[in-house]
Amino acid sequence: MPYDHSPSPVAPTASSRLWTAGASGGVAILVMAVLAVMKPELAGWLAAGAVAVALATWLVNRNPPAAADEMEFDQGAVDLGPDAALLGDVFEALDDPLLIVSGGEADDIAGRRIALANAAARDLFRLNGAGGGLLVSVLREPRVLEAVDEALFGAVGTEVDYVGGGVQERHWRAFVRPLPARENSNWGGGALALLALRDETDVRRMEKMRVDFLANASHELRTPLASLSGFIETLKGHARDDPKARDKFLDIMAVQADRMRRLVADLLSLSRIELNEHIAPLGRVNLARATADVVDAVSVISRERQVTIHAELPHGGAAVTGDRDEIAQVVQNLIDNALKYSSAGGTIEVGIEIDRTLDEAMAARMAEGNRLSLATPDRETGQRYAVVTVRDHGPGMAREHLPRLTERFYRVEGQKSGERQGTGLGLAIVRHIIIRHRGGLSVDSAPGCGAIFAACFPLAPAPDA
Amino acid sequence: MNQHTVKAYGDELNQLTAEVVRMGGLAEAQVADAIESVARRDVALAKAVVERDNRLDALHRDIEKKAIRLIALRQPVASDLRRTLGAMKLASDLERTGDLAKNIAKRALILAEAEPMQPLTRSIERMGRLVSNRLRDVLDAYTASEIERALSVWQTDDEVDEHYNALFRELLTYMMGDPRTITACTHLLFMAKNLERIGDHATNIAETVHYEITGEEMLGERPKAVPGPGEEPTPTPHLSASPDAADD
Numbered sequence: 001m002p003y004d005h006s007p008s009p010v011a012p013t014a015s016s017r018l019w020t021a022g023a024s025g026g027v028a029i030l031v032m033a034v035l036a037v038m039k040p041e042l043a044g045w046l047a048a049g050a051v052a053v054a055l056a057t058w059l060v061n062r063n064p065p066a067a068a069d070e071m072e073f074d075q076g077a078v079d080l081g082p083d084a085a086l087l088g089d090v091f092e093a094l095d096d097p098l099l100i101v102s103g104g105e106a107d108d109i110a111g112r113r114i115a116l117a118n119a120a121a122r123d124l125f126r127l128n129g130a131g132g133g134l135l136v137s138v139l140r141e142p143r144v145l146e147a148v149d150e151a152l153f154g155a156v157g158t159e160v161d162y163v164g165g166g167v168q169e170r171h172w173r174a175f176v177r178p179l180p181a182r183e184n185s186n187w188g189g190g191a192l193a194l195l196a197l198r199d200e201t202d203v204r205r206m207e208k209m210r211v212d213f214l215a216n217a218s219h220e221l222r223t224p225l226a227s228l229s230g231f232i233e234t235l236k237g238h239a240r241d242d243p244k245a246r247d248k249f250l251d252i253m254a255v256q257a258d259r260m261r262r263l264v265a266d267l268l269s270l271s272r273i274e275l276n277e278h279i280a281p282l283g284r285v286n287l288a289r290a291t292a293d294v295v296d297a298v299s300v301i302s303r304e305r306q307v308t309i310h311a312e313l314p315h316g317g318a319a320v321t322g323d324r325d326e327i328a329q330v331v332q333n334l335i336d337n338a339l340k341y342s343s344a345g346g347t348i349e350v351g352i353e354i355d356r357t358l359d360e361a362m363a364a365r366m367a368e369g370n371r372l373s374l375a376t377p378d379r380e381t382g383q384r385y386a387v388v389t390v391r392d393h394g395p396g397m398a399r400e401h402l403p404r405l406t407e408r409f410y411r412v413e414g415q416k417s418g419e420r421q422g423t424g425l426g427l428a429i430v431r432h433i434i435i436r437h438r439g440g441l442s443v444d445s446a447p448g449c450g451a452i453f454a455a456c457f458p459l460a461p462a463p464d465a
Numbered sequence: 466m467n468q469h470t471v472k473a474y475g476d477e478l479n480q481l482t483a484e485v486v487r488m489g490g491l492a493e494a495q496v497a498d499a500i501e502s503v504a505r506r507d508v509a510l511a512k513a514v515v516e517r518d519n520r521l522d523a524l525h526r527d528i529e530k531k532a533i534r535l536i537a538l539r540q541p542v543a544s545d546l547r548r549t550l551g552a553m554k555l556a557s558d559l560e561r562t563g564d565l566a567k568n569i570a571k572r573a574l575i576l577a578e579a580e581p582m583q584p585l586t587r588s589i590e591r592m593g594r595l596v597s598n599r600l601r602d603v604l605d606a607y608t609a610s611e612i613e614r615a616l617s618v619w620q621t622d623d624e625v626d627e628h629y630n631a632l633f634r635e636l637l638t639y640m641m642g643d644p645r646t647i648t649a650c651t652h653l654l655f656m657a658k659n660l661e662r663i664g665d666h667a668t669n670i671a672e673t674v675h676y677e678i679t680g681e682e683m684l685g686e687r688p689k690a691v692p693g694p695g696e697e698p699t700p701t702p703h704l705s706a707s708p709d710a711a712d713d
Contacts, residue, residue: 109487110480136483137608140490163497165601359617372627379602379614400634403627407591 096198097121100179101135103152103191109136112148115192124197144195147176151193154178161200168278168435171204172197201278209271216267220409220424224256224263259423266425270408273326273432280438281323284460287386288313288352290324294331295350298339306344309335311351318354318386320457326433327457333426334390334453340422341394341451349391354459361385361456362442369446372402375431377438377458385439385456393450402443406431430455474539478548481531485552485559488524489604492559495521495566496600496663500593502573503656504586511577514570521563528556544680551677555607558666558673562600565659565666572652579649588635589656592628596660599625599667607674619671619683625664632657 091098097120104111112135117127125138135148147158157177164170174197181190231249239245295311302309320327331350338348353361358379364371397405397412404410409424434441437457445451495514502511532553535541541549576586599618606614636650636657675683 108480110476110483134479134483134486136486136490140486140493140604140608142487142491142494145487145490165598165605373621373624376621379617381613399627400631403624403631404635 091116092118094118095120096196097124098197099135099195101148101152101193101195103193106149106153109145110134112136112145112152114138121197141174144174144176147174148193148195151176151178152191169201170278171200173200174198202275205275205278209275212274213267213271216408217264220263220267221260224260228253228256263423263425266423266429269329270425270429270432273429273436277432277436279436281321281326281436283321283323284463285320285322285324285327287318287320287327287388287457289317290328291331291350291352291388294328294335298332298335302339302348305339305342307339307342308347310347310349312349313352314354316354318352319460320386320437321460322437322439322457326436330430330433330455331388331390333430334388334455337422337426337453338390338392338394338451342392343394346393348393349389351389351391353387353389356385356387356456358383358385358440358456361387361454362440364444365389365452365454366444366446366449369396369444369449369452370399370402371442371444372399373440373442374402374406374427375434375439375441377435377440380438384459386459387454387456389452389454391450391452396447396449396451397445398447402445405443406441477531477535477539478541478545481528481535481549481552484524484528484531485555486604486608488521488528488556488559489600489607491517491521491524492562492566493597493600493604495563496569496593497597499566499569499573500590500597500660502570503576503593504590506573506577506581506586508574508577511570511573515567515574518563518567521560525556525560529553532556544677547677547680551673554673555670558669562663562666565663569656569659572656576649576652582639582646582649582653585636585639585650585653588632589653589660592625592632592657592660595628596625596664596667599664603667603670603674607670610674610678612675612678615671615674615678619668619675622664622668625661629657629661 098118099114099121100116102111102113102115104113114127114133114135117125121127127133127138136145139145141160141162143160144162147160150156150158155178157175160174160176162172162174164172174195177194177196179192179194182192231253235246235249239249292311292313295309299309335348335350342348358377362373362376401412405412406427408428411424431441434455434457439455439457441456442454443451444454495517498510498514501507502514532549535549536546539545576582599621602614603618605611606618633654636654640647640650672683675681
């Protein structure tokens with residue numbers, strides 16, 4: 001599906017209206033029957049009346065429009081016959097968000113109201129009813145509003161591209177079309193316009209990914225490539241007959257080639273994650289289990305570097321909504337990072353906190369340090385989070401470095417990350433995965449005090465019993 | 466709002482709110498377009514931003530006029546009065562935001578003539594996106610009367626300050642490294658300052674939204690970043706100190 005699915009309460013009010021129609025018919029017939037018993041001389045007339053009421057009730061029920069939308073749709077339509085309900089269903093079922101906007105007065109912005117919205121539009125804009133709200137309260141983009149005005153009062157259809165907000169940017173194309181005016185309507189006036197939105201995020205992202213990948217790859221591969229060709233030249237030249245120098249150069253070249261390989265792999269995975277950023281993952285992952293697996297996997301390297309990893313994981317586990325591999329990569333990158341900045345004999349603490357609100361999840365964790373949020377999800381009321389924290393006791397970072405940590409290829413000046421150089425993409429990847437998961441990332445650090453990275457993921461809803 | 470006995474009164478109030486939201490949308494678009502014109506060196510877009518600013522000014526005047534009319538004719542009290550005053554306050558914050566966006570666009574016009582400075586404009590873009598998100602959040606909070614969302618914008622004001630300080634350092638490094646970049650870097654620095662100001666206006670709006678809903682001032686200290694090396698403790702007239710581009 002091209003858009004997020006957030007549950008939106010849609011009340012099928014029309015069915016209750018139908019029920020009342022049937023019930024009142026029944027009551028009328030009952031009253032007539034009682035009257036007939038009491039006054040036998042009128043029985044003939046009353047029987048005829050009861051038959052008429054029953055017939056009318058049956059007629060109303062015969063063609064049941066299922067939801068409120070179609071009832072309203074019916075009101076405007078002149079004569080669509082039995083197909084009106086079908087058209088209503090089609091309108092409702094279309095994947096693209098559709099709004100029908102009523103005009104009101106030309107100079108009154110509060111006159112632009114949503115007369116009708118299909119399910120996709122209600123989902124997107126979190127609307128509760130089928131219509132009635134102000135258009136500006138769901139869509140502020142001035143060019144779209146202008147286009148709607150043009151369609152309403154100038155009868156001109158236009159298309160507008162705009163970028164929708166949110167942590168995950170969405171590119172929309174809005175098609176605005178004038179509709180023939182309806183005289184008999186509760187929509188405050190005659191003029192109507194159709195506003196159809198189409199999600200073009202995928203196309204745009206593909207384009208951007210290609211451009212970004214080329215730019216990043218060419219820029220970052222240039223340095224190791226230059227050094228490789230330099231060594232090759234030396235090996236072909238005066239180091240040709242020097243076995244000792246040759247071995248040394250070949251070792252350096254192997255390291256550089258390895259770095260280039262990792263760089264390409266990281267760039268590719270970053271592009272892939274960015275491409276999917278607007279599609280929230282749907283799986284169910286045990287965060288504690290994923291973390292334990294990663295800790296096991298890195299234990300070889302940590303032992304080699306004489307760093308102890310303390311992991312305190314809850315026994316019950318922590319079920320979050322997400323993609324298992326990507327969540328494992330977040331934990332992996334955070335622990336790798338902590339390892340890089342830990343000296344021999346140091347410790348790394350990994351912990352998991354469950355059932356936190358967003359504010360608790362993003363709160364400061366170091367009394368004397370500086371806290372900064374590197375990614376904050378859109379606020380959703382009632383959403384709880386599980387947090388995985390990774391603490392190292394390395395050199396730490398000053399406040400001014402914190403905002404730039406998740407930038408690609410950003411390096412804190414004057415810090416060595418050890419012999420196994422990173423690609424400079426680790427935290428950028430972490431951030432993008434977290435944004436895709438609608439989670440948050442924050443860092444606490446101070447020079448000399450190490451750093452705490454905290455990544456939070458939305459808790460998965462309890463499985464249906 | 467539907468309890469008003471006189472229907473037109475409620476309509477007028479709703480119209481005022483709707484006008485403010487529309488103005489907010491326009492201001493948002495101005496900020497986003499201004500940032501994009503910097504990032505893509507898009508001269509046409511920058512010119513469009515500069516031209517569109519007078520529409521914001523007109524909306525501002527219009528909202529103020531309507532609010533004054535409403536106060537004079539209907540004498541609103543309690544929450545209605547707060548809504549009316551809130552609309553006026555928001556309108557002036559948004560108008561100011563538009564001015565700052567216009568200033569960014571003007572500087573983008575000048576920068577487009579100089580050599581491209583990729584990494585720096587990227588930093589501006591990043592900060593700009595952060596500020597636009599805050600503006601969007603706070604306007605969403607206003608349209609939906611969501612106090613929680615407004616509070617979260619108010620509480621995270623230090624993020625913008627952090628970005629500003631980081632950018633300040635980055636720019637200084639560039640200027641020290643290559644004095645030929647000083648002109649361009651100075652423009653970028655003012656852009657960053659303008660963005661930081663826009664962030665402050667978003668915080669102001671959050672305060673107004675809080676006041677409008679609860680009738681109480683926001684109490685407590687706003688989280689503040691440690692001032693960077695270039696930050697004077699006292700406010701300085703940043704805009705007037707800039708070269709000719711800042712003549713708004």
